[in-house]
Amino acid sequence: MIPSEITQPTDQATTSPRHDPSTLLSIRGLRKRFNLSGNWLEQLHFSKGRLTRRQEYVHAINGVDLDVARGEALCVVGESGCGKSTVARTVMGLISPSEGEIHFDGTRIDQLSAHALLPWRRRMQMIFQNPYASLNPRMTINRILEEPITFHNPSLNRGDVQDKVQEVMSSVGIDPEWGGRFAHEFSGGQRQRISIARALAVDPEFIVADEPISALDVSIQAQVLNLMRDAQQARGLTYLFITHDLAVVEHFATRVAVMYLGTLCELAPRDTLFSTPRHPYTQALLSAIPRLSDGHPTPIRLTGEVPTPVNLPSGCVFHGRCPYATARCREDIPALKTYGDARVACHALEEGRL
Amino acid sequence: MSEETSTADLRAQMPGAWARFRKSYLLYSFKRDPVAQLCLLIFIIITIAAFGAPWWAPTDPYDLTGIDIMNSELPPMWLDGGDAAFPLGTDAQGRDLLSTILYGTRVSLLIGFGAVAMQCVLGILFGLLAGYFGGIIDATLMRLADIQLSFSTLMVAILVGAIVKASFGNLMFGQVALILLILIIGIAEWPQIARTVRASVLAERSKEYVDAARVMGFRAPRIMFRHLLPNTLSPIFVIATVQIANAIISEAALSFLGLGMPETQPSLGSLIKSGFDYIQSGAWWITLIPGAVLVVLVLVINLLGDWLRDVMNPRLHKG
Numbered sequence: 001m002i003p004s005e006i007t008q009p010t011d012q013a014t015t016s017p018r019h020d021p022s023t024l025l026s027i028r029g030l031r032k033r034f035n036l037s038g039n040w041l042e043q044l045h046f047s048k049g050r051l052t053r054r055q056e057y058v059h060a061i062n063g064v065d066l067d068v069a070r071g072e073a074l075c076v077v078g079e080s081g082c083g084k085s086t087v088a089r090t091v092m093g094l095i096s097p098s099e100g101e102i103h104f105d106g107t108r109i110d111q112l113s114a115h116a117l118l119p120w121r122r123r124m125q126m127i128f129q130n131p132y133a134s135l136n137p138r139m140t141i142n143r144i145l146e147e148p149i150t151f152h153n154p155s156l157n158r159g160d161v162q163d164k165v166q167e168v169m170s171s172v173g174i175d176p177e178w179g180g181r182f183a184h185e186f187s188g189g190q191r192q193r194i195s196i197a198r199a200l201a202v203d204p205e206f207i208v209a210d211e212p213i214s215a216l217d218v219s220i221q222a223q224v225l226n227l228m229r230d231a232q233q234a235r236g237l238t239y240l241f242i243t244h245d246l247a248v249v250e251h252f253a254t255r256v257a258v259m260y261l262g263t264l265c266e267l268a269p270r271d272t273l274f275s276t277p278r279h280p281y282t283q284a285l286l287s288a289i290p291r292l293s294d295g296h297p298t299p300i301r302l303t304g305e306v307p308t309p310v311n312l313p314s315g316c317v318f319h320g321r322c323p324y325a326t327a328r329c330r331e332d333i334p335a336l337k338t339y340g341d342a343r344v345a346c347h348a349l350e351e352g353r354l
Numbered sequence: 355m356s357e358e359t360s361t362a363d364l365r366a367q368m369p370g371a372w373a374r375f376r377k378s379y380l381l382y383s384f385k386r387d388p389v390a391q392l393c394l395l396i397f398i399i400i401t402i403a404a405f406g407a408p409w410w411a412p413t414d415p416y417d418l419t420g421i422d423i424m425n426s427e428l429p430p431m432w433l434d435g436g437d438a439a440f441p442l443g444t445d446a447q448g449r450d451l452l453s454t455i456l457y458g459t460r461v462s463l464l465i466g467f468g469a470v471a472m473q474c475v476l477g478i479l480f481g482l483l484a485g486y487f488g489g490i491i492d493a494t495l496m497r498l499a500d501i502q503l504s505f506s507t508l509m510v511a512i513l514v515g516a517i518v519k520a521s522f523g524n525l526m527f528g529q530v531a532l533i534l535l536i537l538i539i540g541i542a543e544w545p546q547i548a549r550t551v552r553a554s555v556l557a558e559r560s561k562e563y564v565d566a567a568r569v570m571g572f573r574a575p576r577i578m579f580r581h582l583l584p585n586t587l588s589p590i591f592v593i594a595t596v597q598i599a600n601a602i603i604s605e606a607a608l609s610f611l612g613l614g615m616p617e618t619q620p621s622l623g624s625l626i627k628s629g630f631d632y633i634q635s636g637a638w639w640i641t642l643i644p645g646a647v648l649v650v651l652v653l654v655i656n657l658l659g660d661w662l663r664d665v666m667n668p669r670l671h672k673g
Contacts, residue, residue, distance in 0.1 A: 134562035
């Protein structure tokens, strides 16, 4: 695995990143708002004798800068609703960003038309969370796997396509003889293997995995994880791995990005993050992992709730629950700053209060 | 099955559509449901009898030279004054009622299936578009459907039929009546199918296999017709079956009102209407026998539709 590289801090979202050949994917100033207000008729409100138009947004991602280096497995962690899946889906073009840029291998891809995006589609693939919904129930496994191959390689003849299908099926540990069966005839773990096979069928370089093992039985999780790691080594894949399971992160990641309420709080190599978590949220998160060994500090108890992403807090999004918050934290949004090999967005750390 | 299998053997072993059908719940439940079996049997008999009418109908009711006005209003053969040449009697013009019913059933079935095919084409297309794209396309198509549904089928048909009849004259109308009825009933009832399709597409498109198809770069038509449509087929089947019965009834009602098939090529509805004038004078068979055929046909189709709905609704599976 290529050691991850820390890129230059780019604090202005507008500048196009200088293309670094070791960077496969770079996200700059990504924001995504979802409109909650419905159609224009539902937006009209009558208050104090005046008719006003009111629009409300869920701020799912609020300015995320992220670089994924070639060959690494970048894990994005965070609690439910912190925007990690939205990042994954925006990167794959399933939803379009409200602001910001996504560059894949030096090319900006977030503004391309569906047709222009096609060559990039086969270089980046996605594995989904729910193996029970991610395979078409009316298609046999063979058809599910054949379709992307023939679509992206129209020149292949039937025999070549069959060979390719058999190859990817064996590579994920599914007997090619089962290709005539339907998805409902397989277990959850087998289905997730088939989903992986579908992603691998077009020979991608980059795979976005959106909580690929959280719907699986614990005994199957390790199998699927190891399969993904083997595929990474055999094919030189790069992963953007969305998860909320810190044990998976410890096993799988080369670097970890911690998200809270749509912002990135900390980005660090795995070992650095687990040995010296710097951001107060990361510290609280890691202290919550149950350990068998004695003498481990008791979990840091955060007070209050995660604020609603509809009305974002001013300043640092974490200030309401942070034990170190000051007046500055309530006003200024902290930027990612480099500390050793980690990058952390925290005023307290910058001022040396932590 | 041999132990060692080459790729060619593998293909041969793959369960084909027929093998899958043989193992399906559909066939299993059909085998255990005598009502469904009986209904299908009657439906098949009626269909074969109607579409094979040119071969086995005693006379050709469209052939005016074969009709003798002196034979008019003969009762069925088991009544006094009946003639063995006309087993179900004759109508007011001296046509053999059995032959006329056979030909008329053919017309009714053609209109029923044709109109539903038309509804399916429009309904599936608009339903897929509305459900998959959402937003303004959805709003436009569904408001259009609402507007369409707010006119009853009969009202649209009366309006269109009257205009065509007035502008082309009776003779011309007779030539285009079949196609016109298919178009009218098809266009008037497409929202039923479109709404059903849209509802299932909305449920299906949030599933991850649709996202997976989008990530693969498949274009919208391929996703709609090859990924979404097969998953919305079962409700379409059920609705379509019921709609066939509805279309046949609509056609009969229109013909009864004089806006359907002309006297010269009668459907079941126009036969009923033509006999209606003579029911007081004792010739009840001209109305009642085609009426009974219509009732049986529609009942059988509706019962089959009910059975299909029960089978295809997984929540009603027993055990």
